[in-house]
Amino acid sequence: MTSPDGWTADEMMTVTAARALHDGQACFVGIGLPSTAANLARRLHAPSLVLIYESGPIGAKPDRLPLSIGDGILATTADTVVSVPEIFNYWLQPGRVDVGFLGAAQLDRFGNINTTVIGDYAHPKVRLPGAGGAPEIAASCREVFIVVRQSSRTFVEKLDFVTSVGYGSGEGDRERLGLRGRGPLRVITDLGVLQPDTETCELTMTSLHPGVTPEAAVAATGWPLRISPSVVKTPEPTDEELRVLRELTS
Amino acid sequence: MAELMTLADAIADYVHDDDTLAMEGFTHLIPVAAGHEIIRQGRRNLALVRMTPDIIYDQLIGAGCARKLVFSWGGNPGVGSLHRFRDAVESAWPAPLEIEEHSHAGMANRYVAGASGLPFAVLRGYMGTDLAAQTPSIKTVTCPFTGEVLTAVPALNPDVTIIHAQRADHAGNVQMWGIVGVQKEAVLAARRVVVTVEEIVDVLDARPGAVLLPSWVINAVAEVPRGAHPSYAQDYYDRDNEYYQAWDSISRDRESFTRWVDEHVLTPSSR
Numbered sequence: 001m002t003s004p005d006g007w008t009a010d011e012m013m014t015v016t017a018a019r020a021l022h023d024g025q026a027c028f029v030g031i032g033l034p035s036t037a038a039n040l041a042r043r044l045h046a047p048s049l050v051l052i053y054e055s056g057p058i059g060a061k062p063d064r065l066p067l068s069i070g071d072g073i074l075a076t077t078a079d080t081v082v083s084v085p086e087i088f089n090y091w092l093q094p095g096r097v098d099v100g101f102l103g104a105a106q107l108d109r110f111g112n113i114n115t116t117v118i119g120d121y122a123h124p125k126v127r128l129p130g131a132g133g134a135p136e137i138a139a140s141c142r143e144v145f146i147v148v149r150q151s152s153r154t155f156v157e158k159l160d161f162v163t164s165v166g167y168g169s170g171e172g173d174r175e176r177l178g179l180r181g182r183g184p185l186r187v188i189t190d191l192g193v194l195q196p197d198t199e200t201c202e203l204t205m206t207s208l209h210p211g212v213t214p215e216a217a218v219a220a221t222g223w224p225l226r227i228s229p230s231v232v233k234t235p236e237p238t239d240e241e242l243r244v245l246r247e248l249t250s
Numbered sequence: 251m252a253e254l255m256t257l258a259d260a261i262a263d264y265v266h267d268d269d270t271l272a273m274e275g276f277t278h279l280i281p282v283a284a285g286h287e288i289i290r291q292g293r294r295n296l297a298l299v300r301m302t303p304d305i306i307y308d309q310l311i312g313a314g315c316a317r318k319l320v321f322s323w324g325g326n327p328g329v330g331s332l333h334r335f336r337d338a339v340e341s342a343w344p345a346p347l348e349i350e351e352h353s354h355a356g357m358a359n360r361y362v363a364g365a366s367g368l369p370f371a372v373l374r375g376y377m378g379t380d381l382a383a384q385t386p387s388i389k390t391v392t393c394p395f396t397g398e399v400l401t402a403v404p405a406l407n408p409d410v411t412i413i414h415a416q417r418a419d420h421a422g423n424v425q426m427w428g429i430v431g432v433q434k435e436a437v438l439a440a441r442r443v444v445v446t447v448e449e450i451v452d453v454l455d456a457r458p459g460a461v462l463l464p465s466w467v468i469n470a471v472a473e474v475p476r477g478a479h480p481s482y483a484q485d486y487y488d489r490d491n492e493y494y495q496a497w498d499s500i501s502r503d504r505e506s507f508t509r510w511v512d513e514h515v516l517t518p519s520s521r
Contacts, residue, residue, distance in 0.1 A: 031328060054354060055276045055429045067491050068327040070277025072484050075428045081459060084276055084301070084432040085362050088355040093374055116351075121384050127339045129325030129332075131353040132302075136375050165378035177378040178399070 009190035015237040025098040026050040034101035054133040100141030111166025111184035114159040138164035150189035156222040167201035252422025252468035260470035272299040272408040276431030280481035281414040308334040318348040333501040363405035364439025411440035422465035428484030446474040
């Protein structure tokens with residue numbers, strides 16, 4: 001899907017995700033869309049973004065997109081490489097990491113994520129890869145961004161399995177569970193951006209990408225989606241953003 | 251003290267049917283050649299332990315070596331599903347596969363407890379997820395100092411751990427560098443240890459950031475050049491990303507997988 005202005009919905013999503021990262025932050029990066037967005041941000045407005053990968057590299061500065069979570073380019077360009085127990089225990093768990101960047105196979109209105117099974121756990125319709133680092137990233141990073149394509153198959157009324165917790169069943173649940181980070185403050189999709197309601201924590205559409213109607217967003221969501229009364233239009237990708245992104249992904 | 255042996259002898263001596271077997275390596279230094287030797291020797295009923303099962307365990311599961319998998323992320327990194335793993339879980343082919351599922355943080359801490367001689371590890375993890383309801387080895391523990399309720403996971407102490415490293419000396423001291431994952435912990439947690447290496451050298455000169463595993467915590471060292479292929483060995487060869495891509499279609503159906511194992515693992519010329 002390409003817009004009349006020559007960019008795709010995926011490019012809009014990646015650029016929007018990159019814009020959400022600030023220079024100097026430490027960012028725990030998953031492979032795929034999150035890694036593309038974080039590496040794009042580092043080449044644009046956030047040259048001092050600290051990229052942390054769960055395989056152990058801290059401060060990775062890859063000159064191309066890593067193809068796996070433990071790509072050699074991450075180790076050879078990092079400030080330091082630590083063991084896997086250390087990355088989780090010393091760096092993630094105490095809340096040293098500003099932003100955790102996650103994907104999702106299923107997402108619900110409170111930003112809880114399923115990456116484990118579709119269907120029943122004991123007799124799954126589809127067995128997905130599972131948790132990886134996500135449950136503790138979702139719990140312990142100061143804030144979490146989720147990057148995922150929006151469809152009623154992914155944005156569901158009820159998850160088949162809770163792999164990683166967003167806001168649980170609503171306001172106050174993170175505190176009750178002892179989760180110390182602030183949770184999923186942004187969900188960035190190919191249609192726009194959702195943010196938690198300040199009172200109920202329900203994900204609400206606060207930004208729509210150019211050309212996306214509120215009706216289209218509602219149709220791509222499996223729960224009755226709320227559109228913020230002050231919803232804005234996402235600024236289009238600039239020529240510079242597109243040029244650098246395409247350089248990175250070519 | 252480690253004994254220098256052939257890979258076939260090391261597997262024959264140290265990996266037995268019904269063992270709990272850990273093969274670690276986080277994307278880097280995955281002991282793939284050792285996995286193939288286990289398939290060739292027809293080990294059965296293994297409880298396989300690994301944070302990221304990857305294609306090495308997809309092959310062992312599809313070849314019928316496993317009864318159980320203890321893991322935290324079972325995918326083909328950067329590609330998609332592990333089809334043999336999925337077929338075993340979804341359709342019990344070639345045999346039912348019991349699973350014990352954790353998060354990375356939980357698995358890493360289980361190895362740390364095993365290496366430390368402790369019965370369990372404490373972490374902040376799993377709270378609010380559905381994992382604890384499915385995995386009996388996730389429980390809570392109350393801090394005796396603060397009263398805080400935390401997560402407890404039991405130590406992992408594999409019967410045997412196998413890793414791949416860059417090099418060893420003739421005395422069997424092993425040196426590895428780059429992304430070192432959880433291998434030191436997996437080795438120190440195990441009752442028996444087999445290490446394959448890219449090369450045996452006269453002197454292990456010091457390298458910044460390298461992990462050294464002394465000969466006296468290892469049973470067998472086997473020289474197996476390219477023993478981590480299609481994963482990579484930093485400063486020796488790069489990851490074979492095309493192989494990972496190709497695995498998706500090879501492993502998608504039972505027949506093409508079986509043919510692949512016959513041709514690439516079981517046939518003597520493939521060794």
